[in-house]
Amino acid sequence: MANEAIPRRRFLAGAGAAGTAVAAALTGELAAPEAAEAAKKAKTAAPAKAPAPEPLLTLTATEAAFISAAVDTFIPADDLSPSGTECGVAVFIDRQLAGAWGSGARLYRDGPYLKGKPEHGYQLPLTPREFFRAGIAAANEWTLKLHGKEFDRLSPADREAVLKEFEQGKVQFEGFSSKQFFEALLEITMEGFFSDPIYGGNRHMAAWKMIGYPGLPATHAEDMKTYFGKRYDKPPQSIADFS
Amino acid sequence: MATKLPEVDAVVIGVGWTGSILARELTKAGLNVVGLERGAKRIPGEDFTIPSVRDDLKYAVRQELFQDTAIETVSLRHSPSETALPVRRLGAFLPGIGLGGAGAHWNGMTWRLLPSDHNLRTHLTERYGAKAIPEDMTIADFGVTYDDLEPHYDRFEKLCGVSGKAGNLRGTKIEGGNVFEGPRQNEYPNKPLIQSMAGSLFEGAAKSLGYHPFPGPASNASAPYTNPEGASMGACVYCGHCERFGCESNAKASPNVSVLPVLMADPRFSLRTHAYVRELVYDKAARKVTAVRYLDTRSGEEFEQPAGLVILGAYTFNNTLLMLVSGIGEPYDPATGKGTVGRNYCYQVTSGVSVFLQDKVINPFMATGSHGMLIDDFNGDNFDHGGLGFFGGAWIQGGTTNGRPILTRPVPPGTPRWGRAWKEATAKWYNHAFFINCSGANYAHRENYLSLDPTYRDAIGRPLLRMTFNFHDWDYKLSAYVTDVAVKIAKAMNPTIVGTPLPRRGNFSVIPYQSTHNTGGTIMGTDPKASVVNRYLQSWDADNLFVMGASTFPQNASYNPTGMVGALAYWSADAITKRYLKSPGPLMPA
Numbered sequence: 075m076a077n078e079a080i081p082r083r084r085f086l087a088g089a090g091a092a093g094t095a096v097a098a099a100l101t102g103e104l105a106a107p108e109a110a111e112a113a114k115k116a117k118t119a120a121p122a123k124a125p126a127p128e129p130l131l132t133l134t135a136t137e138a139a140f141i142s143a144a145v146d147t148f149i150p151a152d153d154l155s156p157s158g159t160e161c162g163v164a165v166f167i168d169r170q171l172a173g174a175w176g177s178g179a180r181l182y183r184d185g186p187y188l189k190g191k192p193e194h195g196y197q198l199p200l201t202p203r204e205f206f207r208a209g210i211a212a213a214n215e216w217t218l219k220l221h222g223k224e225f226d227r228l229s230p231a232d233r234e235a236v237l238k239e240f241e242q243g244k245v246q247f248e249g250f251s252s253k254q255f256f257e258a259l260l261e262i263t264m265e266g267f268f269s270d271p272i273y274g275g276n277r278h279m280a281a282w283k284m285i286g287y288p289g290l291p292a293t294h295a296e297d298m299k300t301y302f303g304k305r306y307d308k309p310p311q312s313i314a315d316f317s
Numbered sequence: 318m319a320t321k322l323p324e325v326d327a328v329v330i331g332v333g334w335t336g337s338i339l340a341r342e343l344t345k346a347g348l349n350v351v352g353l354e355r356g357a358k359r360i361p362g363e364d365f366t367i368p369s370v371r372d373d374l375k376y377a378v379r380q381e382l383f384q385d386t387a388i389e390t391v392s393l394r395h396s397p398s399e400t401a402l403p404v405r406r407l408g409a410f411l412p413g414i415g416l417g418g419a420g421a422h423w424n425g426m427t428w429r430l431l432p433s434d435h436n437l438r439t440h441l442t443e444r445y446g447a448k449a450i451p452e453d454m455t456i457a458d459f460g461v462t463y464d465d466l467e468p469h470y471d472r473f474e475k476l477c478g479v480s481g482k483a484g485n486l487r488g489t490k491i492e493g494g495n496v497f498e499g500p501r502q503n504e505y506p507n508k509p510l511i512q513s514m515a516g517s518l519f520e521g522a523a524k525s526l527g528y529h530p531f532p533g534p535a536s537n538a539s540a541p542y543t544n545p546e547g548a549s550m551g552a553c554v555y556c557g558h559c560e561r562f563g564c565e566s567n568a569k570a571s572p573n574v575s576v577l578p579v580l581m582a583d584p585r586f587s588l589r590t591h592a593y594v595r596e597l598v599y600d601k602a603a604r605k606v607t608a609v610r611y612l613d614t615r616s617g618e619e620f621e622q623p624a625g626l627v628i629l630g631a632y633t634f635n636n637t638l639l640m641l642v643s644g645i646g647e648p649y650d651p652a653t654g655k656g657t658v659g660r661n662y663c664y665q666v667t668s669g670v671s672v673f674l675q676d677k678v679i680n681p682f683m684a685t686g687s688h689g690m691l692i693d694d695f696n697g698d699n700f701d702h703g704g705l706g707f708f709g710g711a712w713i714q715g716g717t718t719n720g721r722p723i724l725t726r727p728v729p730p731g732t733p734r735w736g737r738a739w740k741e742a743t744a745k746w747y748n749h750a751f752f753i754n755c756s757g758a759n760y761a762h763r764e765n766y767l768s769l770d771p772t773y774r775d776a777i778g779r780p781l782l783r784m785t786f787n788f789h790d791w792d793y794k795l796s797a798y799v800t801d802v803a804v805k806i807a808k809a810m811n812p813t814i815v816g817t818p819l820p821r822r823g824n825f826s827v828i829p830y831q832s833t834h835n836t837g838g839t840i841m842g843t844d845p846k847a848s849v850v851n852r853y854l855q856s857w858d859a860d861n862l863f864v865m866g867a868s869t870f871p872q873n874a875s876y877n878p879t880g881m882v883g884a885l886a887y888w889s890a891d892a893i894t895k896r897y898l899k900s901p902g903p904l905m906p907a
Contacts, residue, residue, distance in 0.1 A: 148735040154744050175379055182386045182405040184773060190402040193826035194393060197402060234736065241734070260735060268722040269374035284740070285747035287682060287722050290371050292556035294683040298511040303678050305748065316368035 128165065131172035132203060136224070140210045141167050143226035147233045148263045155280045158263060166266030166275030167206075176203040198250060202258070209255035212247035213240065271312045282310040290316060319610055319619040325351050328609050328624035330594050330639070333418025334879065335865030335886045336630035337572035337580060338476075341546070342890035343626070344585040346898060351622060353592040353611055355631075356415030361573050365563030373721045377561040382422045384412045384632075388776040391634055395787040395824050397651050397764055403773045403781060409826065410664075410833040411561065412632045416590065417573040419632065419833060420879070424560045424686025424718060425536035425569050427479045428876035429470045429884070431697040432463035432499040437760075437872065440698065441708055450708075454791070455654075455661055455761040457871035460843040460852035463499045466884045469891070471503055473883030474534075477570035478542035478550050481505035481534035495531045497693040507539045510553060514679050515751040516690040518672075519715020522809035528692045533714060534880070535687035536570035546579045557719040559686025569686065591615045594635075595777060597627065597643040599859060606645070606862045612777060625901075626893070629839075629864045630886075636868040637767045637838030638782040646849050646858045651764050651785070657849045657857075659767040661840050662784065663873035664825070665832035666711070666757030666792045668800045671727045671816030672807040673750045681751060682720030689716015695802050696875050697758070707791040709758030711799040711875045715806065717751050727752065730817045749813075753803040756832070757796055757821070758875040762789050767838040787825050796821035834878050836870040841885075843905070851905040853892040854885060860902055863889055 130138055145158030145167070155161065170176055178201035190197045200208060214224040217236055221228055225236060239245060241260075243253030266275030268282075270289070276282065282289055289310040297306065326348035329336040340350045359365075375381050384390075384407070392401035413419030433440040436458040441450055450456065483504045484494025509532035512520070516532070523530040537553040544550070553568040567574045580586050591614045598608040598621065608623040629636050640646055640658045649660035693699060696710040719725055727750040732742040770783035800820035807815045842848030845857040850869055856862040865886055867878040874881075892904055 149740065150737055152737060152740065154740050178387070180380060180383075180385050180387055180406065182390045182403050184403070186772065188400065188402055191395075191824065193395075193824045193828070194402040194404075195408060195827045196405050237735075263735075265374060265378060265723055268726075269378070270372060272372075273374055281722065284744050285722060285726070287720060287747070290368055292371055292554070292558060292682065294555040294557075295511075295552065297680075297683055298513070298555050301678075301680055301683065303514050305678050306680055306683075313368040313372060 130168050132176065133168045133171065136214070137207070137210050138164065138168065139226040140214060140224070143228075143233055144237065144259055145263045145266070147230065147237055148260060149267055150230075155284045158267065160277070161267060161275060161280045162271070162277040163263055163266035163275045166269070166273050167262050169274050170262060170265070171203045171206055177201055205255070205258060208249065209247070209258065213252070213255065216245055216247075216252075272314050279310045279312055319621040321621045322623070324623040324625065325349050326624070327351070327626040327628065328353060328622050329628040329630055330609060331355070331418060331629075331631035331635070332416055332572065332577075332588065333413065333630065333632075334420040334572050334883060336418075336628065337576040338883065338886040339628045339630060339863075339865065339890055340586055341576055341580045342887075342894055343628075344580065344583045346894040347585070348626070348898075349585050350587075351624070352586065352588045353594055353609065353622070354416050354588065354590045355593045355614075356590065358588070358590045359416040359421060359563070359573055361563060361565070361567055361571075365565045367565055370563060370565045371556070371558055373723050376422075376558075377721060378723055380407060380411065380561075382413055382415060382561065382563065383407055384414045390775070390781060392770045392773050392781045392783045393825075393827055394783070394785050397785055401770055401773075401783045401785070404827045408828045409831045410835055411830070412634060412833060412835075416577070416588075417571050420572045421563050422561050423569075423571075423879060424877075425477075426687040426877040426879070427474060427477055427534050427536045427570075427883075428880040429466075429498060430463070430874045430876055430881055431497065431699070433698045434874040435459050435461060435463045435466070444698065445702065451791070453763045453789070454708075455763050457661070457761070457840070457842055457847060459871060460841050460848070461885075461888065466888055467499070467502060469884040469887035470880060471501070472887045473880060475506050476544050476546065476575050476883070477536040478507050478538045478544055479505050479534050479536050479570075480507035480510050480532075480539040482509050482532055484531055493531060495691075495693050496529050497696065497699045505534065507542055510535055510537060510539045510685055510688060511555070512690070513684060513688055513717055514677060515681070516688065516716045518674070518677065518810050519753065519806065520690040522715075522806045523690070523692050525809050526805060528694045528806075530690045530692050533687045533689050533691050533716070535685060537685040537687055538568045538570070544575055546576060548575050548578050550574060553685050555683045555685055555688075557682045557684040557717075557721060560718060593777065594631070594639065595619070595779065597629075597639055597645065597862070599643050599645050601644075601858070604858065604860050606643075606859045625861060627862045629862065630866060633835045633838055633866060633868040634767070634782050636864055636866060638769075638779070640839055640849065640864070641769050641782075642779055645856060645862070648768060649766050651766055654763065657840070657847065659838050661761040661837040661871050662765050662767045662786060663759040663761055663836045663870065664786065665834045665873060665875075666759050666788065666796050666821050667831045668711075668755045668757065668796045668803070668820045669753050670800065670803050670807050670818045671750055671752050672810060672812045673727070673729055673746055673814040673816065674810065675749055675813040677749060679717065679748055679751050680720070681717040681725060681748070684717045684719055686718050688718060689714045691715075695799050705794065705798065707794040707798070709760055709795060709875065711755040711757040711795070713799060713803050713806065714754045714756070715751070720747070722747070727816070729814045753807055755796070755799045755803055756875050756877070757792070757799055759792060759873045761837065761872045788821055793821060834867065834873060836867040836873040836878060839864045839868040840871045841869040842871060845907045851903075853904045854889040855892075855897070855904050857907055863893060865889065
């Protein structure tokens with residue numbers, strides 16, 4: 075943080091317009107074009123008006139900024155869908171890490187903790203929440219050392235380059251490889267993008283629309299014949315539409 | 318101290334497929350039966366309902382219906398010289414927990430093994446000579462023949478309302494069915510499911526190559542059906558939420574749908590859920606299991622349930638674990654080949670290839686768990702293995718079981734895994750691709766076995782079951798061979814792109830899902846020195862103990878095991894009710 079003019083907390087609390095845009099995109103409160111507009115304004119430092127950001131359940135401001143930047147690099151906005159944060163993927167990740175899964179539900183946690191082979195799967199003593207905390211800190215430390223900035227302050231091109239290095243396992247973090255952290259990050263991003271919107275991601279079923287997945291109620295006995303070899307043309311529905 | 322309960326006629330450990338079937342047959346014979354289920358009660362109309370039953374994240378990804386590894390898991394090492402590490406999170410296999418067990422969230426593929434699979438060692442010896450079988454390949458005959466089991470396969474198929482088409486009716490081969498199967502006395506209870514685009518493409522391609530495609534035998538009812546127990550099944554709605562999910566249409570056969578409604582209405586049966594069996598109380602001198610000790614996980618209280626007859630119907634892992642911790646039988650030692658409990662642990666050698674067809678709409682989300690067309694031309698000993706370096710084969714299937722996008726999003730080789738190019742490819746190919754599956758046999762290896770872990774323990778203080786397992790030379794050869802066939806079929810579809818073939822390579826990994834077809838550990842046979850239970854699934858060491866399920870398989874054929882598991886349950890129940898109850902004692906001379 076040495077060369078940061080604005081402390082992270084103030085930055086995200088909305089002291090600057092950029093912070094507001096990040097927070098708004100994170101909570102997904104803005105519709106896609108509005109968010110894009112807000113982001114554009116943020117660059118010109120004009121104040122953007124946004125609804126009060128949804129409170130984070132577990133991520134710190136620094137972590138939320140990292141997650142937002144990462145999911146938007148994985149899922150950039152284009153004609154196919156809004157960006158990852160606009161689709162609520164960062165909100166999804168915050169909620170998952172705050173919940174039972176993040177706390178290590180269904181994870182065997184007795185020691186001793188040995189290194190093992192890759193085929194032994196996850197062997198760290200950390201819960202998913204703790205693993206993401208450690209992973210984000212290690213990733214930011216590395217970009218600070220190399221680029222003088224935390225990950226979310228990098229240019230989109232630099233973010234892509236950094237994630238590629240992590241994906242290839244070129245960096246060794248303390249206790250685990252960058253690849254291991256990268257895989258967890260990509261996995262939870264895809265879960266958030268493609269799961270039912272009730273969990274906070276896949277807002278407006280954007281991911282399902284992108285690929286043509288119809289969601290619910292998935293009763294296709296008649297469709298088997300009607301749509302044999304033909305594109306299914308009904309709009310998708312979520313669990314919330316039936317609740 | 319455990320609270321001692323009054324003795325009952327029979328106790329059944331695990332209320333999944335085998336526990337339900339045995340409890341049903343025993344209560345019909347007049348016995349009072351207690352069913353001990355470690356998980357919660359699950360009633361389809363309560364627990365598996367729209368819309369929540371379609372929650373991909375909850376069921377498929379966060380593993381709602383599976384064994385909780387925080388409480389109990391297994392450890393893995395690849396050879397006897399290594400130290401095992403715990404499987405901290407389920408991946409490769411997904412054992413069930415709760416009423417119905419894995420039978421509540423299976424896909425429904427319901428096979429009979431080939432006649433030659435039943436007497437495998439004898440068959441291969443006759444055809445290729447004893448020297449052709451590698452020394453380390455500890456394959457064995459089941460001790461029951463196809464003809465022994467035929468009526469019991471038939472019974473299980475009727476219980477499940479299996480949809481399919483016979484390929485061999487009383488010796489007459491029928492085109493369009495599986496012409497390689499053993500002779501059946503009866504046609505399947507239901508007609509085949511409506512075919513999908515993926516299945517049709519596979520069928521055409523396989524036929525063009527001279528193979529013999531047939532619809533997969535599916536416990537997904539193609540029409541409303543009432544089974545011989547009087548339990549009703551609805552017609553399948555092709556929702557694409559079979560594997561890892563319960564079925565809200567009651568169209569997928571399960572213990573919960575097919576047996577339990579009638580069993581639970583019987584006053585002679587009493588179900589105890591949250592009953593975690595710690596051990597069997599074994600009286601070695603009397604050759605008897607006198608009681609079962611279990612923990613009520615709601616109160617922490619321990620109970621001892623004495624019983625005249627004990628049915629061990631848990632999953633492969635727990636069957637073996639309970640035999641080992643209870644000291645029944647001699648643990649297997651791979652160094653000497655002596656001992657029996659834990660030997661011949663086997664798995665499934667899965668592989669396949671994706672196929673991409675720009676002009677075809679696949680609609681992968683309109684599917685059932687056992688959807689698709691298959692060939693058996695390269696399965697079992699249906700082809701000459703001379704000089705191949707392996708025995709056995711695979712069923713090869715073209716079809717879709719789901720299009721749930723968290724886990725199913727095929728993209729062509731070379732596509733990045735994220736970013737713009739990934740999005741483009743995902744949107745472009747999601748509805749125009751599918752996977753050709755090979756389910757390969759896994760034949761027993763001397764060093765693949767189950768034992769107690771010396772270090773890691775479960776939540777109630779028992780050692781974890783330790784799996785010593787890896788694929789071996791013959792597995793890789795088998796996989797390469799059948800995957801080549803899959804690629805040939807893929808190419809015959811005139812596709813836009815054929816994916817990278819994925820034959821099984823490298824060490825067994827616990828991470829990617831492969832199959833929940835874990836077999837062996839308490840294998841059946843006719844020699845007490847080489848098997849744990851006799852041909853009626855009766856323990857060689859305790860006359861009143863019968864062990865059910867795929868843990869009794871001496872090796873794993875290519876086929877999904879549930880059809881065989883169901884047939885063996887009825888076969889054993891028949892022997893218990895007709896012979897054992899009249900004259901308790903060994904059903905076979907040791």
